[in-house]
Amino acid sequence: MKKKIVSVLTVAMLSMSMLAGCSSAGNNAKDAVNTTENEAVADVAKETAKQAADAGNGSLIDKKVGVCIYQFSDNFMTLFRNELLSYFVAQGFSADNITIVDAANDQETQTKQIEEFIANGVDVLIINPVNSSSADAITDLAVGANIPLVYINREPDADEEQRWEDNDWNVCYVGCDARQSGTYQGEIIVDLGLDTVDLNGDRKVQYIMIEGDPENIDAQYRTDFSIKALEDAGIKVDCLEDEVGNWDQATAQQIVANALESHPETEVVFCNNDAMALGALKSIQAAGRTVGSDIYLVGVDALSEALEDVIAGTMTGTVFNDHFSQAHSAADAAINYLTGGKNDRYIGCDYIKVTADNAQEILDAVK
Numbered sequence: 001m002k003k004k005i006v007s008v009l010t011v012a013m014l015s016m017s018m019l020a021g022c023s024s025a026g027n028n029a030k031d032a033v034n035t036t037e038n039e040a041v042a043d044v045a046k047e048t049a050k051q052a053a054d055a056g057n058g059s060l061i062d063k064k065v066g067v068c069i070y071q072f073s074d075n076f077m078t079l080f081r082n083e084l085l086s087y088f089v090a091q092g093f094s095a096d097n098i099t100i101v102d103a104a105n106d107q108e109t110q111t112k113q114i115e116e117f118i119a120n121g122v123d124v125l126i127i128n129p130v131n132s133s134s135a136d137a138i139t140d141l142a143v144g145a146n147i148p149l150v151y152i153n154r155e156p157d158a159d160e161e162q163r164w165e166d167n168d169w170n171v172c173y174v175g176c177d178a179r180q181s182g183t184y185q186g187e188i189i190v191d192l193g194l195d196t197v198d199l200n201g202d203r204k205v206q207y208i209m210i211e212g213d214p215e216n217i218d219a220q221y222r223t224d225f226s227i228k229a230l231e232d233a234g235i236k237v238d239c240l241e242d243e244v245g246n247w248d249q250a251t252a253q254q255i256v257a258n259a260l261e262s263h264p265e266t267e268v269v270f271c272n273n274d275a276m277a278l279g280a281l282k283s284i285q286a287a288g289r290t291v292g293s294d295i296y297l298v299g300v301d302a303l304s305e306a307l308e309d310v311i312a313g314t315m316t317g318t319v320f321n322d323h324f325s326q327a328h329s330a331a332d333a334a335i336n337y338l339t340g341g342k343n344d345r346y347i348g349c350d351y352i353k354v355t356a357d358n359a360q361e362i363l364d365a366v367k
C-alpha cells in the first residue's frame, strides 16, 4: 500500500508542479478496530515484522504504545488510527501492545486515559488531543513520567512547541499545514472561472462556510485560506453564512438545509472536511439543486465516498489529507524516540488537490 501511495503522490506532485504556473483506558487495540480486521492486519504483517526483527527492530515487539484519539466516530481519524495500527505491526510491534482509546470528544476522559497509560508503563504516547489548548498539561504529564510523546492531527500552539524545543523534550507534532488545504479548496473554485461560478451574474461569489471545531487550527486555516485564494485571484466574495458543523455530517446537513432555505442565492458551499460536505450534499440534493450546474461544493480529506462523488460530479472537489503519510510519520517518530533518536518538533506532509481529473487515481490509491 505504501508503495502504491508513494507512486500516486509522486505522479500527483508532478502534475501539480506542472500546473503550478496556472494555478476507557485499558481497552486494547481490539476495541479500536474489530477483531477480524486485527487478525487480518496481524497476518499480513507477520512477514514484514519478521523482516523488521531481522533488521534489528526485534526489541520493538515488547514496546507498549498508548494512542489517544479524540473521537472514534470521526471518519478521518478512523482511517488514521487503523493505518497507525497496521503500520506499527508491520514495523515489528505486537498488536496486543498497541492500545488505542477513544476520548469520545471529552478532554477530561482523555486526560484520565493518559494518566492510566502512564500508570501502566507505556513506552511512548501518541496523542490526538480533544482540545489543542490542553497540550501544555498533557505534555507536563508525559514529560513528568519521562515518556516520549507524539502529537497528531491537532496542532498545539507555537508557545507550546517552543517549550519542547527550549527544554529539549522528546515531544513532537505530526500533521499537515491546513493553510495548504484551504488554499487548494479556494483554487478549485477559482479554476472553474468566475463566469461559471457566478450564477446570478453579480460578479461576486456568494458562499456558505461550514467549519469544523473552531478550536482546531485546521478549521481556522481552511476557513480563512479557502476564501483568501478567491480574493488573491481578484474574485469578490459575499459570505452568506459561516457556521460550526464540528466536523460532523449530520450537523452540517442540518445547517446547510437551513442556509439554502434562507439563501437560495448560494453559489458555493465550502466545508472544512468531507464528512460535512457529504452532509451538505444531501441537503443540496433535497433542495433540488445540482452540484456542477447550479451550485458548487468542496470538502477536505478525500474520503472514498467523497471521491466517488467527485468522480460522479456530485462534488466539485476535495483535498487529499494523507492519513497514510501522517500515520507512518507518527509511528516512525515514536520508533525514533524508542530507539534513542530525536525528532524535529514539527513533522509535516503535503495535501493534494483533488478534482474530477485525478479523483479516480486517488481513490485507487486509498482503497
Ligand code: BGC
Binding pocket: 074, 075, 076, 077, 153, 154, 212, 216, 218, 247, 272, 273, 274, 275, 300, 301, 321
Ligand atoms: C480532518 C477532519 C477531522 C479532524 C479531526 C482534520 O484534519 O480533515 O476530517 O475531523 O481533522 O481533528
